[in-house]
Amino acid sequence: MSDLRDAALVSKAWPFEEARRVLKRYQKQPPEKGYVLFQTGYGPSGLPHIGTFGEVARTTMVRRAFELMSDIPTKLICFSDDMDGFRKVPTNVPMQEELAQDLNLPLTKVRDPFGTHAGFAQHNNARLCEFLDSFGFEYEFASSTEYYTSGKFDEMLLKACWEYQKIMDIMLPTLGAERRATYSPFLPISPKTGHVLQVPMLEVNAANGTVVYQEPDGEKVEIPVTGGNVKMQWKPDWAMRWAALDVDYEMSGKDLIDSVTQGGKICRALGKRPPESLTYELFNDELGQKISKSKGNGLSMEEWLTYAAPESLQYFMYLKPKTAKRLYFDVIPKAVDEYHQQLRAYPGQDLKAKLNNPVYHLHGSDMPASDMVVPFSMLLNLASASSAEAKETMWGFINKYAPDATPESHPNLDAAAGFAVRYFNDFVKPNKVFRAPTDQEHAALADLALALSSEEAALAAIAKKNAAMGNEDDLPVADFADDDFLQSVVFAIGKNHGFEPLRDWFKAIYEVLLGASQGPRFGGFIALYGVKETVALIQAGLNNELTK
Template sequence: MSDTDMREIAMQAKAWPFEEARKVLARLGGKKPEKGYVLFETGYGPSGLPHIGTFGEVLRTTMVRRAFEMMSDIPTRLFAFSDDMDGLRKVPDNVPNQELLAQHLGKPLTQVPDPFGTHDSFGQHNNARLQAFLDSFGFEYEFRSATECYKSGEFDQALLDVLRNYEKVQNIMLPSLGEERRKTYSPFLPICPETGIVLQVPVVELNPEAGTIVYEREDGKKVETEVTGGKCKLQWKPDWAMRWHALGVDYEMSGKDLTDSVKLSGKICRALGSRPPENLTYELFLDEQGQKISKSKGNGLSMEEWLTYATPESLANFMFAKPKTAKRLYFDVIPKQVDEYYAHVRSFDGQEPAKKLESPAWHIHNGQPPKDVPPLSFSILLNLASVCNAEDPSVLWGFISRYVPGATPQNNLALDKLVGYAVRYYQDFVKPTKKYRLPVGKEVEALQELKARLDNMPEDADGEAAQTAVYEVGKAHEFDNLRDWFKAQYEILLGQETGPRMGSFIALYGLRETSDLIDRALKGEDLSA
């Protein structure tokens, strides 16, 4: 299929990244911007380390960027912008040498010593962590530092525009503030030449022609300073607007908690003479209890935790789905996301071009999903680990190599990774919650018959044959709802309320092994041992 044909299909694609990309294309009217490219931006506050929200924002923005590139030849760039000139407001709980940081509260992050001792400043340390973080996932981006933009003069013209439109900015901001804050609020935050602290002080005089302001310190002294050259920075919302104006940002998404900030910054951007970027407001993640995830509370799931139990691609699959819908981000979502991701990859090649553009696999891999897809699901590996009480991947491989002839950890790398994830997940989350029960009533006779059927099957019977036997036994023993029969097997044999397709599990675990497992359950033995 030609590039022209694919572009036509992309123009009609319904996946949300294409919908967002069409907003950008409509903004441009099909013409290349004066700056020569379309600018996508993501923001990062380097007072803390990169986290799962950082990953999600860069990933989703990249998906929109790639969708745009399917529809247009206009060059694109993605800036990962660090607000590293922001003053250090409090000492983070998760860093060393906190006493050292406490001595530098209020200073720009790039003027605060690095508590880790690896960089010239705390801001530079976290910036390096951000770049290493993004590089590890293969993101294509350009890192930009607020400190460098302010001090190099790149923001000078935009800062002078803020000064010339000072009253307009104030008229936008003041109604959003409390009464006390209104009395002293100014969009400009001077950097004290004596202490290096970012000051929140009243501005008493404006000199737009000279490019200066006069502010009043706490001791009553009035000081004149230029607003350019890094001698002042802006308050958060005016700063965001000024950045859009200075850089010509065309697209930036943000969380629902910044909805009001987007509106105010958009008004300020217009007051400066620019059009604010196209925006997608994404919903925030929820924890196990349905509460909003908070970095300070530590609820929810971290990047490191997800990647301990599953692949980055499974997390990308989670991020792709319904960004405007609030979703629980907790350990129990991992197995489903892993299996959904591989299901999308597995079905990709057989789909029509239009369907491929709707697939998460296209957006996760920019149209080139991998070919190495595990022949077993994460869920069934979890159940195998469960019945084996596995502590080591080699235990599972003993069964896998029989089920998938010729399979080894060396020639099935994707499967080997999945096995390792499954063992870790089982040990940490499944094993502590397992609760077996004894069979009761007609369950006893049903299990006896199932055991007998398995014993009489040929060694090479496949999963479909085993599934048929399970189904027929359930019908023969008149379970009102076959789900009750399946649930009974899960609770009695696996110690859990849900489980795999039993035929597939039996084929993987083995007919004789399953028969022995049923026998032990009928005798009342401890299956958790």
């Protein structure tokens, strides 16, 4: 354990770098509250999207890194800002007209368009927790409505009354002239309409813990700031939460950089130290636009898990949090294959490399073994070539390549075969475009089919390539079950027919035979799909049967 902790204390993996900043807060003495508090925030104004999941996943990685470096207990709170006013009807939910009638109500008071919960926020909160639970995250869910109404924030709300002017002095310079005229850190919950009002305060009575404001109908009303009668405006609310709960760490997207800056100032004005923070880049959809809860664009958690295992999503979230990433369906195959590559590499790595391996931050030392003897990208091409409609079809080919593999012995591979069929039929098949070969490609493909017809023909093709290159090395052992030998045959045919650069030959194979401009290592594909089957596929391409 000491060696592991020592390695963690110097590891350059980003979760360890973040955890060291948290650890530095308590170099002199441990936290008075008895634990280090990590927090993530979520606004349930729309259905939870994949960015919300990513924040919890990444924060969990930092928390685990901290726990490896320190014996101080930790806690993770997933906080829902569900007392916020309902400002805009999301476009991706039913009952648009009915929801418009609930504008400006606290989110927990907005009707649930799905009819499953007491309110829209309750529905979205439950949906988020369901996903977090399915990934096994350890967290405590916290509701803004419950914290305000139960009095958990009362002490800090009273403190905000006393420091009202300091908060105003921090916020007003950041606002435009029109906004400054009506701004207040406190948002009264109207006793008349139940709306979250954005109105200026006429009086702030810190000694009494009350504020006075004017209702839209002109009536002046005095209410206490405690007990859920007011909610704080976004940036002061975030800072008040940090101060009230003594939050040690919270990351956020780059769109909230100013919120972090002003929130930190307000937190200090309330007499507390702001948390350590990481600013991460945002996810973009297929058009390069920021994903949004209200638009429902990009990729949802449900959609990712329709086409790949959960671990691949966590792996994707680990990668370069400070770099903007396109988040759409076509990133899934690469994430799946890279995850399993890292999983296979882990057992043979030294301690330093293991701590830098992304899979360590998903699984810790309890590392599963990869049973993906066939890459996911290869399964997709197999589904394409075989027009597979079910994973049972895929297993007929997989067993040619890996005779000892079964769905029971290789459950991840079995699941991936099903995912590949689904992904192929939903995304690859509709976009496949086959083309006829050029004269040069026709001749080369015909030679490839001939070379695959017998071991003698295959060796003759390799010998011809060797002679042209002045290579007198011995010929390899002919083995049509060996990926490397089959790749050598494909390589030799491309050289013999003058493809320069050679990647044009492989591109031709993919476009003519698989209907795509990119594809697998073709020797491995032949071994998986079958030599006879590949010859038949080539003949179909030569006869223009695939373009029909």
